[in-house]
Amino acid sequence: MIRMFGVSKIYRNGIKALSDINFHIKKGEFVFIVGPSGAGKSTLIKLIFREELPSSGQVIVAGRNVARLRRKDLPFFRRKIGVVFQDFRLLPDKTVFENVSFAMEVVEASKSEIRRRVPEVLELVGLRGKEKSMPSELSGGEQQRVSLARAIVNNPEIVVADEPTGNLDPETSWDIIKLLQQINLRGTTVVVATHESSIVNMLRKRVIAIEKGRIVRDQQKGVYNYES
Numbered sequence: 001m002i003r004m005f006g007v008s009k010i011y012r013n014g015i016k017a018l019s020d021i022n023f024h025i026k027k028g029e030f031v032f033i034v035g036p037s038g039a040g041k042s043t044l045i046k047l048i049f050r051e052e053l054p055s056s057g058q059v060i061v062a063g064r065n066v067a068r069l070r071r072k073d074l075p076f077f078r079r080k081i082g083v084v085f086q087d088f089r090l091l092p093d094k095t096v097f098e099n100v101s102f103a104m105e106v107v108e109a110s111k112s113e114i115r116r117r118v119p120e121v122l123e124l125v126g127l128r129g130k131e132k133s134m135p136s137e138l139s140g141g142e143q144q145r146v147s148l149a150r151a152i153v154n155n156p157e158i159v160v161a162d163e164p165t166g167n168l169d170p171e172t173s174w175d176i177i178k179l180l181q182q183i184n185l186r187g188t189t190v191v192v193a194t195h196e197s198s199i200v201n202m203l204r205k206r207v208i209a210i211e212k213g214r215i216v217r218d219q220q221k222g223v224y225n226y227e228s
């Protein structure tokens, strides 16, 4: 589902964020990308949803080499991947319903499909009754639920999340992680970048650890640190 072959990423300022990255994440896996701040986690996530292109090597996502995608293929490609950010990135002047329905309008879903699907995902993330709320009226955990709903509304094959619990308290963080697990149990491949060791150690999922842009460990049923 997601493969990287000899991938490196050098930003325009000359910083080498990733070096010789190789892995294969299979359909239906749940994977944590861990490592200290500046290790390259966000860069790796951005390569998966083609926010950035590799400087060398190949990134293959859902059977497509991301560097070879044409402009006309991009909407279809993006539809296969749901993205969740640390800072939620909701549209502040749209309601909860509109924030989620907008993601369907962008891919030209029909009005009837939107009316059917949006309540379904809001129910799934536990936000029924909040349809008309504005993001500013929601707690951080609720805002992240909206962003999760938006990420999955088009039934993506992959969900990537970059520090999804970074702005949340521990209890709320668990709710979000449980939702990501639930999404994974429905068959979606989930990749979560985090430096929160307690969550990683509790779940015992595959862990890909990066340091200074290189993979230093790729472990099934992994923990945050070898020591812990």
Ligand SMILES: Nc1ncnc2c1ncn2[C@@H]1O[C@H](COP(=O)(O)OP(=O)(O)O)[C@@H](O)[C@H]1O
Binding pocket: 011, 012, 013, 015, 016, 017, 035, 036, 037, 038, 039, 040, 041, 042, 043, 044
């Ligand atoms: N857009 C960018 N331009 C230049 N350098 C960047 C950019 N994004 C990240 N970097 C640098 O790349 C390295 C890895 O960053 P990042 O992928 O954000 O790591 P992490 O998410 O693990 O903290 C850091 O040295 C960071 O400063």
Ligand SMILES: [Mg+2]
Binding pocket: 041, 042, 043, 162, 163
């Ligand atoms: Mg980061």
